[in-house]
Amino acid sequence: MKYLAEYRDAELVHSTIAKIKETVSQPWTLMEICGGQTHSIIKNGLDQLLPDEIELVHGPGCPVCVTPLELIDKALAIASQPDVIFTSYGDMLRVPGSQADLFSIRAQGGDVRVVYSPLDALKIAQENPNKEVVFFAIGFETTAPANVMSILQAEQLKVSNYSILVSHVRVPPAIETILGSPNNRVQGFLAAGHVCAVMGYWEYLPIAKKYQIPISVTGFEPLDIVQGILDTVESLEAGESPVKNSYIRAVTEQGNKAAQQSINRVFESCDRKWRGIGLIPNSGWRLNSAYADFDAEQRFNVQAIEAEESPLCISGLVLQGIKKPAECEAFGNLCTPENPLGATMVSDEGACAAYYRYRNQPAENARDIK
Amino acid sequence: MTKELPSLEGPVCALPKSHKDRIVIGHGSGGKMTADLIRDIFYPPLSNPALLAGNDAGVVQLADGSMLAISTDAHVVSPLFFPGGDIGKLAICGTVNDVAMVGAKPLYLTASFILEEGLELSILESVVQSMKSSAEEAGVEIISGDTKVVAHGEADGLYISTTGVGELNPGLKIGGAEAKPGDLVIISGTIGEHGIAVLEARGELGFESNLESDTAPLNHLVAAMLTASKNIHVLRDPTRGGVATALNEISRQSGVGIILEEDSLPILPAVAAACEMLGFDPLYIANEGKLLAIVSQEDVENVLAVMRKTRYGENAAVIGVVEGSPQGRVLLKTVLGSTRIVDVLAGEMLPRIC
8 A cells, every 4th residue: 555555664664673773772661652553563563573672661542541431431321311322433332331331332222323533423413403412522632623623513504413522631741640650661752643743742842851751753654663763762872852753744843733723712621530540630621611512411411420440450550651461460361352341451552452462372483484 | 571560559440341141233243252152152052063063054964975064144234235246145155155165065045034114126126136146156046935024123124044055075074173284274365345345335434445345156166176176174254254253263173373474465455445544454354255275285286276267266375374383373474574463353343543
């Protein structure tokens, strides 16, 4: 595939890894922020190819994984109601709430539909004027523009039976939380390329300066990722802490201004709970008062739902990069993708699911095929 | 890793949802949940050697020593018509192929129809015409049938269930448990077209690929292969759950490891592109006109040569090798030289958020 094959070229990937090996002189711990990057690293086995000095720990950048339990419970409460069509990205359907998941609600007669875009959900609302249509608007900065676009269009088209259940989170406050933790081991970050395509990387300049930590904006293909690692390792070896852009084909310093303006028009900053991490001040977005009519939490009166997390899994420590999935006692036995204990095992982007799918067993038996 | 890890403060997860009390859509995915359902609900009360062999068709021997292969398959595809096929063609090919996958020659089919009140007769006529064409191509006859009508809203237009019977050369031993270390894995052509074509026909993709379903009867291809080699150990059509699921089943049944080479997988650019956009892996996408064959290494060139002369085997290729270990596992060597596990699908394949 044109524009993808170039970034999966084995020769280029290996020559970049050779440069990393030439550059590295001591152990470094890097965190890739985004779950899409974790998935790509494990799927392509990139960590198997890196020198031993480089340890990759997996960040909290999977929107499915960090959506708090009580928000799942709110989604289940709304989806169970008659005359509601509840729409969601596919991988949220399997995330367990306190009592059930969206698949169970669907099996019990709830109208739960997978959509590829909130604009599809808006279309469903237009086609079903006698139903309330709710979209589960989760995600980082990447999905925010599409979600606010559905609200702006609903406003313009006067679609009154459409609302969104919002759980938006932002990357920079999460990075600061990880860096401020006494357990922090992360010495360099691969910032999430698609988040930065929307937001730019200007937000990361003060973080890099304050914590003296190099950050490289990184894409998702194998060559993108090893390039991001090389750029970060070069900074670390030089004792410098710049923000580098290793994903120049998609990202500029200022990002997508039109998208940012739309977000600012519809959303306002708020505190958010992160599953596994806890409350991070000013780490998310919610609908502002001008668009409160589109807020499903208010429309269905579910604000009061609260949920206690059970003490069974360690996804919080995995999301903060303190532990790896295989260090969890439940990994692969009590906790599997078809029977997930925690959200990190649910989504393809979740670190535990990526390890389970591609690393459940050591791979040394593989041999060449003629 | 650091030696001292912090205590497990601030744990976060909810209790598991095992879906043990109700059918959810994932039970029909062809993956792990389907396998669990068969193992827990169907096998214990219905147990017999032909069933427990776990092949696409059950094989039985009659009193006179002749062997029969019997298979059955229900078809609930939506929409009823899609590029490259329709539910009628699928109902014939699906069952013909299942019978052929134990090396049998399919002869006769039966068909039962569940029709929803309100279905246009012209639709039913087109579907039956399509069944006729496919049956003629496969060289089978539909010798019995049944029709039921359910109230409007109790079915989605039209469901077809077909059963097929074929005769089997008693000397043949083809089945999922017969793969042996050193064998090579052949695929008869490019993978993933059917699943993507049907998704596209549902209008859910938001883009057009011009892909056609590969739905086809494979019994003539199998017959040709059997003339080329007596050492075809396994045949399987990688339908629901795709190549990954079929090979995982075989690796478990045979107690072997299967190592795939990423570079050698034949995938059309349009399928690869659609999967990229949707976050799907072509290894898990359904095929309806492809087969996997596991063959002794020394016979592979002969088998490939014969396959490539047939209509449905032109792009046949070796995609992997059978090893003694890891038992019950499928691994994939990436183009970068690293290795990863190719597991079965847990439940329904879910599009990723971004």
